Amino acid sequence: MIEVSGLSKRYRLGSSKRDDTLVGAAKGLLTYPLRNYRELRQRKKFADKGEEDDTVLWALREVDFTVETGEVLGIIGHNGAGKSTLLKILSRITEPTEGRVVLRGRVSSLLEVGTGFHSDLSGRDNVFMNGTILGMSRREVRQKFDEIVAFSGVGSHIDTPVKFYSSGMKVRLAFAVAAHLDPEILIIDEVLAVGDLAFQEKCLAKMDNVSRSGRTVLFVSHNMGAVEGLCQRCLLMERGRKVFDGAVPEAIARYRDSTLSRASAVDLADRTDRYGDGAIRFQRVSFNGGRPVVVGEPLRVEVEFLCTEAIDSWQFTLRFCRNYREAVIMIDSKSQGVALSAQAGLNKLTIDLPSCTLMPNRYLVEMWANSSNATVDGLFDAASVTVQEGDPYGTGTMVYAPHNGLAIAPRGQWRIAKDAAPVSGT
Amino acid sequence: MxxxxxxxxxxxxxxxxxxxxxxxxxxxxxxxxxxxxxxxxxxATSGWQVIDTAALWRYRDLLYFLSLRGIKIKYAQSILGVGWAVANPLIQTLLFTLIFGNLAQLSSDGSPYILFSYTAMVSWSYFSGILTDSTNSLVNNRDMIGKVYFPRLILPMAPVLGKLVDFGVAFVVLIGLLFYYRMVPGWEIVMLPVLILIMVFTSLGVGAFLSALAVQYRDVQYAMTFMVRLLMYTAPVVYSVAIIPEYWQWAYALNPMVGVIEGMRAIFLNTREFPWQWVGTGAVVSVLLFLYGCFYFRRMERHFADVA
Incomplete structure (x- = not known):
């Protein structure tokens, strides 16, 4: 059983003020260690209540809920809604600023699979390492070792250093360890977003098993299918607060609504939930310059981005997704054989597609910029696009979205043959 | 509750x-x-906290595997492997013998200089090894800290066991050298575990303190390299305590490594009477450092995941 009452968590974000005059910069250089010291020191210090500036972020605000023994609770929300912070507090990784949690029962939390894995160690060593980090004893791991290896499908490679594993194998092994935990309360964060499809199915089946065996499960995910299938109740989080607590279908419907309306804002400069080292930062994205996007008609994507310095070669990838991380089509510079470079400052990238092959529907857009060796910027839910119904084949027949998939097929050459004599007919 | x-x-x-x-x-x-x-x-907690020994005990297997991991990673993909545990102090000793023993003609209290400095180097390597690894332990494992709960004190503790292997190997070589020079340790060898404990307590206490500091201020990590080098010259590794004026020796012995190194020399090289007083002082200081380090660590622990 889990009781959460009045839970709040406050963070201080690092501030980065820069001087733009030479004298200011020189002065800044001298006082730089002192400023750094102050800033680092401040990260865990807060003024008394009331006195708050814009560097203070409430990642979680007065969250209350109770999970009964044997209940499976889903938690959904956007990036930055406070889900991860909530999980971190429940997993005792970080302390709340206010409020209280009571957990009755042995707790295991999985915020990631493969914590403590080291590539120089063998699969066997990593299983023991990872198992004990997750709170198992050496004996428990030893007892379950054969099962773990069998579940992972790693087989005879178990004594090979993990660095020679494929990434899929590594993930499978890591999940196999996690799947053999035996807690009364299980806290899981999105670990199912890994591995190939067959393995995901296997994991979901295992999860289902766990939840059926009367254990309390807290499950955070962006995979609505999994939430729908596993959970009995669902929390929706927004900006650190709990905004809905109840039936799963309603929570998902609310989540989708808020996702689509939020993501239609296309100014990206202020987004903080991004990935990458920041050498490139997407500022703005637009589709057909704001005019409707229609199935079968040309589609123009315009991306404005800021570079800290000139970049010789980078790769741009844009995905249209139905759900979080569930891409329908991808537009990618590298696979289309396009070499991209960029100047320092504001740049604009324009991509013209002859035809929009997406079925009428709403899509979330995911954008990535990669240099040769690293991600420089990345955004999930960067924007949303509604593709309008149209007449992609120019035949006067509109295509309809429901039950017809998410992408349209290219126009085919159609023939009917009788006695192998071709009769043409387009 | x-x-x-x-x-x-x-x-x-x-x-x-x-x-x-x-x-x-x-x-x-x-x-x-x-x-x-x-x-x-x-x-939310605030202020000083008690050390949760029960939790530490529950996670003892993690301590074991972390230590094991430290050892395995260190010697993975190396030709000499654990031979480095001997090579490191031995090469340094040879250098010291050349520079301080032969060129500078430092006194070695009547024993061969190579033995004189190797005995110290073996202890010093263990001490500084724990100190360095403990200090870096939190920063190096910050991914882990952000993803899973376990008593954080395990992290700085892991090098104690890990480095014990290096110490053991280097120690075997010391015994070989003693054989070669036909030296027999005195009965005070029963004090060896105490000397080792002093090293462990001191390095762990300081290491825990510095690791908690390094999470927030990475400068600690960068300063560590030369700090350890500097520290070595504050201990009688290359020279003998005899060069410190007698009047100040009590203050000098506040450094727990003084008692340890001179104790080791007294046991194995019979350079002097076993320095009970210095070892006693060192023991008290080491326990104080250990306690302070651990409590400071506990006090800071709640912020680790947020600032790491």
Missing amino acids: GLGELKVGCGLNGLASYLALTILVTFTVKLSQMTEKNTTVIQ
Whole structure:
């Protein structure tokens, strides 16, 4: 059983003020260690209540809920809604600023699979390492070792250093360890977003098993299918607060609504939930310059981005997704054989597609910029696009979205043959 | 409820009411332990905390595997492997013998200089090894800290066992050298475990303190390299305590490594009477450092995941 009452968590974000005059910069250089010291020191210090500036972020605000023994609770929300912070507090990784949690029962939390894995160690060593980090004893791991290896499908490679594993194998092994935990309360964060499809199915089946065996499960995910299938109740989080607590279908419907309306804002400069080292930062994205996007008609994507310095070669990838991380089509510079470079400052990238092959529907857009060796910027839910119904084949027949998939097929050459004599007919 | 959540020193009550409170709290803790064995309460804490030895004990297997991992990673993909545990102190000793023993003609209290400095180097390597690895342990494992709960004190503790292997190997070589020079250790060898404990307590205490500091200020990590080098010259590794004026030797012995190194030399090289006083001073200082380090660590622990 889990009781959460009045839970709040406050963070201080690092501030980065820069001087733009030479004298200011020189002065800044001298006082730089002192400023750094102050800033680092401040990260865990807060003024008394009331006195708050814009560097203070409430990642979680007065969250209350109770999970009964044997209940499976889903938690959904956007990036930055406070889900991860909530999980971190429940997993005792970080302390709340206010409020209280009571957990009755042995707790295991999985915020990631493969914590403590080291590539120089063998699969066997990593299983023991990872198992004990997750709170198992050496004996428990030893007892379950054969099962773990069998579940992972790693087989005879178990004594090979993990660095020679494929990434899929590594993930499978890591999940196999996690799947053999035996807690009364299980806290899981999105670990199912890994591995190939067959393995995901296997994991979901295992999860289902766990939840059926009367254990309390807290499950955070962006995979609505999994939430729908596993959970009995669902929390929706927004900006650190709990905004809905109840039936799963309603929570998902609310989540989708808020996702689509939020993501239609296309100014990206202020987004903080991004990935990458920041050498490139997407500022703005637009589709057909704001005019409707229609199935079968040309589609123009315009991306404005800021570079800290000139970049010789980078790769741009844009995905249209139905759900979080569930891409329908991808537009990618590298696979289309396009070499991209960029100047320092504001740049604009324009991509013209002859035809929009997406079925009428709403899509979330995911954008990535990669240099040769690293991600420089990345955004999930960067924007949303509604593709309008149209007449992609120019035949006067509109295509309809429901039950017809998410992408349209290219126009085919159609023939009917009788006695192998071709009769043409387009 | 409230396991390990006792707040230490919550106000200036009278001693009597404080005692009554303590008894009451202890009783309720016991009671709740009996009724709800696995209840965890999470809430904000502040100030000094008690060290949760029960949790440390529960996670002892993690300590074992972390130590093992440290050893395995260190010697993975190396040709000499664990031979480096000998090569490192030995090469340094040879250098010292050349520079300080032969060129600078430093006194070695009557024993061969190579033995004189190797005995010290073996201890110093163990001490500085733990110190360095403990200090870096939190920063190096910050991914882990952000993803899973375990008593954080395990991280700086892991090098103690890990480095013990290196120490053991280097120690075997020391015994070989003693054989070669036909030296027999005195009966004071029974004090060897105490000397090792002094090293462990000192390095762990300072390491825990510095690791907690390094999470927030990475400067600690960068300064560590030359700090350790500098520290070595504050201990009698290359020279003998004899060069310190007798009047100041008590102050010099506040450095626990003085008692350890001179103790080692007294045991194995019979350079002097076993320095009970220096070892005693060192032991007290090491325990104080250890306690302070651990409590400071506990105090800072709650911020690790947020600032790491």
